[in-house]
Each structure stands twice: as structure tokens, then as C-alpha cells.
Amino acid sequence: MSRSSTTSPARMDAHLHRRAKLQNGLLPGLIGSHLRRAETAVFERFQRIVADFGITPSEFGVLLLIHENAGLNQSDLGKAIRADRSTVVALIDRFEERKLVTRDPSPFDRRSHALRLTPAGEELMSDLIPLVKEHERSIASKLTREEQAQLIELLARLAN
Amino acid sequence: MSRSSTTSPARMDAHLHRRAKLQNGLLPGLIGSHLRRAETAVFERFQRIVADFGITPSEFGVLLLIHENAGLNQSDLGKAIRADRSTVVALIDRFEERKLVTRDPSPFDRRSHALRLTPAGEELMSDLIPLVKEHERSIASKLTREEQAQLIELLARLAN
DNA sequence: TATTGTTATACTCTATAACTATA
DNA sequence: TATAGTTATAGAGTATAACAATA
DSSP states (O other): OOOOGGGOTTOOOSOSSSOOOOOOTTGGGSHHHHHHHHHHHHHHHHHHHHHTTTOOHHHHHHHHHHHHTTTOOHHHHHHHHTOOHHHHHHHHHHHHHTTSEEEEEOSSOTTOEEEEEOHHHHHHHHHHHHHHHHHHHHHHTTSOHHHHHHHHHHHHHHHO | OOOOGGGOTTOOOSOSSSOOOOOOTTGGGSHHHHHHHHHHHHHHHHHHHHHTTTOOHHHHHHHHHHHHTTTOOHHHHHHHTTOOHHHHHHHHHHHHHTTSEEEEEOSSOTTOEEEEEOHHHHHHHHHHHHHHHHHHHHHHTTSOHHHHHHHHHHHHHHHO
């Protein structure tokens, strides 16, 4: 069992007595780690915006999907967000309680529900969408046009 | 209530009968969305690697933290991963059951437990760390040296 | 007084399996 | 037979509040 040279063979325990900054090991050197930090920073700002309206970022995503695809059914919504049908039931139950979404009978398939935003749901989205766009402008303003294009190209390459 | 031009005032319902691709609205245009896709792709590969060893990416992160900071206590671990003390109790309980981590008495504070990897835990990490490094090399190989530096610089700027 | 770890409890998110009503 | 939605149930993962031991 040969020891890797990065782990300092016989170093003393951390926290000998008081508050030493923790070592993070190999993580900070990884590209994935920089990706994660940037994504977290952007995500947290996004989160703060939607939290003011009482919803989470993933709830925003679902509402946007319903807003853009009025009448879709629960199964297709589940596929879009990669969630099980039973998960969607609970999710829509909560939105229904909050009067943001309705389940209408589908005109095409009597097994299905056509999902739609209520007027309150649409109003929520018409408040949120401009804020999200403003948020994006503020993110993008940290980079020149050229840098934005460069970043997106590099990210696309990582995503394959 | 003026309508934005992107939402097509009186469009027919989606899914009139069969399977239309869903509209994703404004999300695909956002920088955050490109960030997310790249991060997801990198994360999913990482996840597949550690899943072969029966752990999740966040569990890997915790084990790495203990590996790098042998003897740290539960509260400091909690601060590092931004989790409540009671959450750490449950987390370490699970690691203890799996014989990956031990709670030793702290030599400095009789309220505290000094966390350490067991030999099995260390062995797990010495299998995983080279795989993670190899994973990083394979990610990085999609970009030239110059592009890697550029990407990291831009990501750092987004993270502030 | 404040902090460390623990317990009891609860809420969210997620999934599986079995069911019904349709297709 | 297969699919859409539901229910019952269960397992992570998370948090809050109250507590004992210790600082």
C-alpha cells in the first residue's frame, strides 16, 4: 500500500486545537470545480429572485414549462423534468393547492389531464420572467460580447 | 397587462394530439443554462465513476474532506459542507455503519468526536482519487491549454 | 453562557408497486 | 396489452427544537 505523495505521510491531525482552514484536496484544481462555483454563484442569485415569490428554481422551471406548453399532460411533463409519474402527481397537487395550476380534462384522451397555469400562475410568471431576463443581462454584463460567445463555445464543447 | 411577444398571444394548446417537442421558453438562451448543461455533463461522468464504488458525488466530497483533514470534528465538517449539525450526525452514522469512518474521542475537547477514515475508507479513496484525476484529464483534453486557462478565467469572473 | 453532539420529529423530494380507467 | 393518473408506502436528505455534557 504505497502512499500518494499528496497526502503528507505522517502529518499531524487537523484541528490540533483551534480553527485551521480545512484542506480541500484535489477538488479546487478540477475544471469541474470551477464550473461548479460559477454555476452555484449564478444559481444562488437566481434562487434569491424566485424565493422572493415563494418558489424554488425548479418550481420556476416547471411553471415555465406549463406556461410555454399549456395543455401538456403529467406524463410528458414528467419526461421533460426526468421525474416519475407519481412524483409529478405530488408536484401538481402542491401547485393546485396554491392555485397556480389547474388540471383540466384533456379533450383528446380521457385518461389525461391538461395542465394549465391559472390567472394567478400566469401573473406570477409575468412578474418573474422580466426579473429572470434582467438577471441574465446582469450576468452577461460581466463579459464582453466576444467573451460570452467564447464561453458558450467552450461550455458546449464540454457538454459534447 | 401587455403580453410579451415571445409567448404567442393565442396559440393553440400544445399536444393537440400527439407528441410535439416541448418548448423550453427563455431558458435555453441563458448563460446559466449553458453553464448548467456543461456542469451536468461533467457531473454525470463523475457520478458514474463513484457510483461503481457505491457512493454518491457528495459522499465522495465528504470522504475527501475527512481524508484531507483527519481528526476534524462534526461541527466543522458541517460548516464545510453547509449542513446542520444534526444532518452530520445522520451522515456519519451511515458512514460508520459502512465501516468507512470512525468517531474517535477528541484529545482536545471532550464534547467532540475526531473523525477519521478507517483503513477500508482510506483504501476506497486510494482507488477513487486516481480515477477522479484521470476523469479530469479526460475533461481537460477537450480544450487546448490556452482554452482551459481562458475558460477558468471567465468562470472565475462569473463567480466573482 | 456558548458549543458539541444527540434525539425526536417533520417536511420535501424522490421512487416502486399495485390499482383504475381508459386507449 | 399498454398507458395516464393515483394511492400507499418508503427511503434519502434536510432542518428545528430541546437536551446532556462539556467548555
